[in-house]
Amino acid sequence: MKNILVTGCAGFIGSNFVPFFLDKYPKYNIINLDLLTYAGDLENLRECEGNPKYKFIKGDICNRELVEFIFTEYDINGVIHFAAESHVDNSIKNPGVFIETNVNGTFTLLDVAQKYWMDAPFKYKERYLETDASANDGVQTSLPRFHHISTDEVYGTLNETDLFTEETPYAPNSPYSASKASSDMIVRSYQETYGMNTVITNCSNNYGPKQHDEKLIPTIIRKALASENIPIYGDGKNIRDWLYVLDHCKGIDLVYHTGKEGNVYNIGGRNERTNLEIVDAICSILDAKVPKNRSYKELITFVEDRAGHDRRYAIDATKLESELGWRADEDFDSGIVKTIEWYLEKYKI
Numbered sequence: 066m067k068n069i070l071v072t073g074c075a076g077f078i079g080s081n082f083v084p085f086f087l088d089k090y091p092k093y094n095i096i097n098l099d100l101l102t103y104a105g106d107l108e109n110l111r112e113c114e115g116n117p118k119y120k121f122i123k124g125d126i127c128n129r130e131l132v133e134f135i136f137t138e139y140d141i142n143g144v145i146h147f148a149a150e151s152h153v154d155n156s157i158k159n160p161g162v163f164i165e166t167n168v169n170g171t172f173t174l175l176d177v178a179q180k181y182w183m184d185a186p187f188k189y190k191e192r193y194l195e196t197d198a199s200a201n202d203g204v205q206t207s208l209p210r211f212h213h214i215s216t217d218e219v220y221g222t223l224n225e226t227d228l229f230t231e232e233t234p235y236a237p238n239s240p241y242s243a244s245k246a247s248s249d250m251i252v253r254s255y256q257e258t259y260g261m262n263t264v265i266t267n268c269s270n271n272y273g274p275k276q277h278d279e280k281l282i283p284t285i286i287r288k289a290l291a292s293e294n295i296p297i298y299g300d301g302k303n304i305r306d307w308l309y310v311l312d313h314c315k316g317i318d319l320v321y322h323t324g325k326e327g328n329v330y331n332i333g334g335r336n337e338r339t340n341l342e343i344v345d346a347i348c349s350i351l352d353a354k355v356p357k358n359r360s361y362k363e364l365i366t367f368v369e370d371r372a373g374h375d376r377r378y379a380i381d382a383t384k385l386e387s388e389l390g391w392r393a394d395e396d397f398d399s400g401i402v403k404t405i406e407w408y409l410e411k412y413k414i
């Protein structure tokens with residue numbers, strides 16, 4: 066049995082990840098630590114309720130006492146860390162909570178994990194290597210792993226042609242991306258200094274079921290269906306590289322189990338789209354599925370640009386593809402139809 070602490074699973078990506086992971090690995094117990102901020106909703110995890118391999122604990126990743134309790138009570142031997150403040154707009158209005166959760170929270174988890182797994186005389190290491198060598202289930206053969214989920218936004222903004230690789234220097238431009246960049250650096254330092262078994266994945270913009278209403282794609286769908294203006298920042302030509310959330314979950318699974326210790330992997334869908342192309346695509350699909358007397362495109366309204374709005378993000382996922390054999394199953398055209406269908410069901414349309 067492996068007992069994995071997965072943080073922030075009541076949010077968008079974590080709540081897609083947990084059912085996928087429980088289904089794939091019946092030998093794992095998942096302990097979900099989530100504070101249930103405005104971004105967390107247990108409704109997202111209803112399908113896991115009653116599953117004896119899943120346990121929810123409401124609490125703050127910054128609460129050291131609680132995190133220590135969880136490690137000892139459940140003998141945690143793996144961490145996948147999603148919990149974060151994640152919305153750039155909010156980080157412009159209220160940066161403090163981003164530093165607290167994303168920087169101090171990540172530090173607390175890492176430090177407790179390091180002490181629990183590696184403190185002198187490395188008892189856990191000896192015990193773990195012994196049991197794992199005999200069991201040798203091919204899943205994990207080194208120290209317990211700490212997998213930190215991060216973002217491509219740490220790399221800053223791109224010109225029209227370059228791609229972010231794992232070697233791209235960090236140049237975060239918003240309090241959100243700066244807090245994530247800081248947390249990545251702390252993770253790196255625990256690997257370099259203490260030899261912790263860490264991996265970091267930096268992924269591009271996710272989309273799919275269960276995303277919070279505040280984000281771009283749910284906002285477009287919701288506003289369109291309500292016949293309200295669909296707000297688009299600036300000229301609508303900012304480019305993001307869209308990744309279907311289940312493809313992200315599959316990438317995390319691969320890196321968690323087979324990624325090289327201390328390594329960083331970029332995860333991106335090779336689906337660059339301007340915001341205008343996104344809104345156009347969604348409106349066309351809605352025009353076909355839920356026709357009204359005029360096209361949803363007539364609702365598009367340009368609003369004042371976001372401060373410090375990065376122009377383009379695009380990921381080069383070659384390392385993940387060539388080293389670990391990852392491929393995205395969905396392209397944007399297929400993923401966005403699935404996403405819209407999920408929202409139509411949610412709104413009972």
Ligand SMILES: NC(=O)c1ccc[n+]([C@@H]2O[C@H](COP(=O)([O-])OP(=O)(O)OC[C@H]3O[C@@H](n4cnc5c(N)ncnc54)[C@H](O)[C@@H]3O)[C@@H](O)[C@H]2O)c1
Binds near residue numbers: 078098148150
């Ligand atoms: N959504 C994306 O497109 C995207 C892209 C790249 C990276 N990421 C990263 O992936 C991770 C998950 O993103 P998401 O979109 O699912 O986020 P989300 O905002 O939907 O969910 C975050 C979850 O973390 C919980 N949380 C917040 N503060 C907490 C705290 N102090 N203690 C415990 N739990 C807390 C919230 O309650 C919520 O359930 C984040 O680390 C984010 O930076 C997201």
